[in-house]
Amino acid sequence: GAVVSQHPSWVICKSGTSVKIECRSLDFQATTMFWYRQFPKQSLMLMATSNEGSKATYEQGVEKDKFLINHASLTLSTLTVTSAHPEDSSFYICSALGFSYEQYFGPGTRLTVT
Amino acid sequence: AQKITQTQPGMFVQEKEAVTLDCTYDTSDQSYGLFWYKQPSSGEMIFLIYQGSYDEQNATEGRYSLNFQKARKSANLVISASQLGDSAMYFCAMRDLASIMKTSYDKVIFGPGTSLSVIP
Numbered sequence: 001g002a003v004v005s006q007h008p009s010w011v012i013c014k015s016g017t018s019v020k021i022e023c024r025s026l027d028f029q030a031t032t033m034f035w036y037r038q039f040p041k042q043s044l045m046l047m048a049t050s051n052e053g054s055k056a057t058y059e060q061g062v063e064k065d066k067f068l069i070n071h072a073s074l075t076l077s078t079l080t081v082t083s084a085h086p087e088d089s090s091f092y093i094c095s096a097l098g099f100s101y102e103q104y105f106g107p108g109t110r111l112t113v114t
Numbered sequence: 115a116q117k118i119t120q121t122q123p124g125m126f127v128q129e130k131e132a133v134t135l136d137c138t139y140d141t142s143d144q145s146y147g148l149f150w151y152k153q154p155s156s157g158e159m160i161f162l163i164y165q166g167s168y169d170e171q172n173a174t175e176g177r178y179s180l181n182f183q184k185a186r187k188s189a190n191l192v193i194s195a196s197q198l199g200d201s202a203m204y205f206c207a208m209r210d211l212a213s214i215m216k217t218s219y220d221k222v223i224f225g226p227g228t229s230l231s232v233i234p
Contacts, residue, residue, distance in 0.1 A: 034221065034222065036224075041229075042226070042227075043205060043224045043225060043226045043227045044159075044205065044224045045224075046221055046222070046223060046224075049221050057221075091157060093157075093159065095159070095222075101147045101149075101164055101166065101209065102161070102164075103149070103161070103209070103222055104161075105151075105158070105159035105161075107157070107158050108157045108158065110157075
């Protein structure tokens, strides 16, 4: 099956700094990628839909200026958490849509803000 | 608005027994897709099975089958012959296929999940 990678797999940063998470589709072109956030023992919460070459579509309640999404190519989408605070600590997962119904998930990035 | 409901926060099943995980959904669209994913403690999302809203037969994938009842808007996952490795979180998800045709906006939403524990 298709492979989606995320980098880094985990990151610890200080409060006030920015962190960039990369999501790559390794063997297919992904016009659409999703970014999810998952708190411990909870479900995946859709943050935004990232479309190549256009602005991301954010879900209600997700701050656009806080979570910057860039989908510059058909194989790469990035999520930048700006001015991170401890409440931003979470598990962030990206996924990419395949040709029909498939959705391929990355392994996730665990962010800890101290 | 679309919504996924999983009413069982936690489930226990004896090894080698079958178990059914419930999922109901709410959508006004006629064209949609339903998924089940497994998430072990490692955090990775593992695709299990897919059912399209126009598929007449229930989907099956090995030990997994989907009991699709469109009129009731339910898509329950049945795991046969449970194994210890099946212990994990299970999420039901829905993709609104109609939105793809209306706009370029596409999304998949997830239910709250069911924690399954398989007992030896």
